[in-house]
Amino acid sequence: EIVLTQFPDTLSLSPGERATLSCRISQSVSRSYVVWYQQKRGQPPRLLIHAASTRATGVPDRFSGSGSETDFTLTIDRLEPEDFAMYYCQQFGDALWAFGQGTRVDIK
Amino acid sequence: IQLVQSGPVVKKSGASVTVSCRASGYSFSNYGIAWVRQAPGQGLEWMGWISGFSGNTNYPPKFSDRVTVTLDKVNSRAFLELRSLTSDDTAIYYCARGGHYGVVTWFDSWGQGTQVTVSS
Numbered sequence: 001e002i003v004l005t006q007f008p009d010t011l012s013l014s015p016g017e018r019a020t021l022s023c024r025i026s027q028s029v030s031r032s033y034v035v036w037y038q039q040k041r042g043q044p045p046r047l048l049i050h051a052a053s054t055r056a057t058g059v060p061d062r063f064s065g066s067g068s069e070t071d072f073t074l075t076i077d078r079l080e081p082e083d084f085a086m087y088y089c090q091q092f093g094d095a096l097w098a099f100g101q102g103t104r105v106d107i108k
Numbered sequence: 109i110q111l112v113q114s115g116p117v118v119k120k121s122g123a124s125v126t127v128s129c130r131a132s133g134y135s136f137s138n139y140g141i142a143w144v145r146q147a148p149g150q151g152l153e154w155m156g157w158i159s160g161f162s163g164n165t166n167y168p169p170k171f172s173d174r175v176t177v178t179l180d181k182v183n184s185r186a187f188l189e190l191r192s193l194t195s196d197d198t199a200i201y202y203c204a205r206g207g208h209y210g211v212v213t214w215f216d217s218w219g220q221g222t223q224v225t226v227s228s
Contacts, residue, residue: 056216102151
């Protein structure tokens with residue numbers, strides 16, 4: 001079973017700052033199968049990034065993804081007020097999907 | 109692309125619940141549908157997936173004996189059945205589009221969520 005661990009649990013930052021969110025996966029995986037979602041309170045998740053670094057349609061370029069093997073990162077440059085939300089990483093393969101426990105980005 | 113789910117439900121412990129998800133705006137048979145739940149204050153948990161292309165299903169071990177995911181291709185609807193409910197099943201249940209022509213992918217569109225509350 002693949003386990004995804006996100007850290008930190010909470011990131012308290014001010015608008016305009018950079019957020020760096022990490023996702024560690026319990027075994028080496030292909031970048032093609034690593035995904036990031038954003039979820040705002042009371043809303044369903046929204047696809048942000050797939051294949052570790054490809055932004056979904058309509059996602060601003062201040063969001064970027066990187067990483068390989070077991071360590072993946074979501075970076076948000078110059079936080080906007082609407083970016084304060086929960087973020088989840090996901091890995092999939094062989095018709096199985098797993099999520100990390102999430103990182104909350106809070107306003108400091 | 110739109111996924112519209114059925115409304116909130118309250119069930120008793122031990123009962124079963126079925127949540128539906130109606131898709132529009134794309135060729136339903138070419139994509140799969142996954143189900144994901146979120147307990148109060150908790151993270152996302154994948155529950156099952158069905159390929160619109162082949163009808164193949166897959167479930168994580170935790171749900172393999174209590175969950176069934178089905179499709180009604182004529183009406184572009186997907187269904188999640190969860191049996192033997194307990195209070196731990198109180199959550200928001202989401203459907204999401206995932207998988208294209210049987211190839212597994214990320215979830216690119218989500219339903220609005222359905223609140224399922226289990227009371228004793």
